[in-house]
Amino acid sequence: MIAEWLDIGSVEQLPALGARTLPVRGAREIAIFRTANGDVYALINQCPHKQGPLSQGIVHDTTVTCPLHNWRISLIDGHALGEDEGCVPTIPVKIDGGRILIGRKEALQGMA
Template sequence: MTQWKKICTLDEIPRLGARVVARETSPNIALFRTAEDQVFALLDQCPHKQGPLSQGLVTNTHVTCPLHGWKIGLVNGQAQEPDVGCTATIPVHLEDGWISLESGPESH
């Protein structure tokens, strides 16, 4: 059974913005909010040079890495062609305005 850990409210993340969720192990998790209030979670590092994706520009369902401009899909963590690579995604649950992340033993 999936267990969820409440992280923050949707209103705590600006539209087209991000919030960092600190972890004891590196890398941290980045929560992203789209213009349509969809929420996604990725490990906070670009697959290219480990740039902090949480500091990138969010457009539609992509985030652009602030270091070298790689576009990473928020849905699947995949780099947009011609770049190649992937950042791990973390399951997110949005209910009653609260954002939760999967917190079971299999989570990142």
């Protein structure tokens, strides 16, 4: 049986208010984010507007601002905020023993 979760590393390797990318063979790249309070989220690394790399955006509270056109995207559900419309697929995340685990099925498909 294949594990339901992928261990992608230690929470400590992910800086607060920062992001890292996770390339996935045959699927879209995933961006892993850590908020100031230590929560971790994962989204497909493409803004719904012009596919800007969200991992290069500014993380604040539970949102990330796209570096291309300043769209704010919720890290919780992937929806664009304010007057903007669109949604980024999210990837389930959990922390276990200081390790970041993401949903295997969603990660390999590159969509939620």
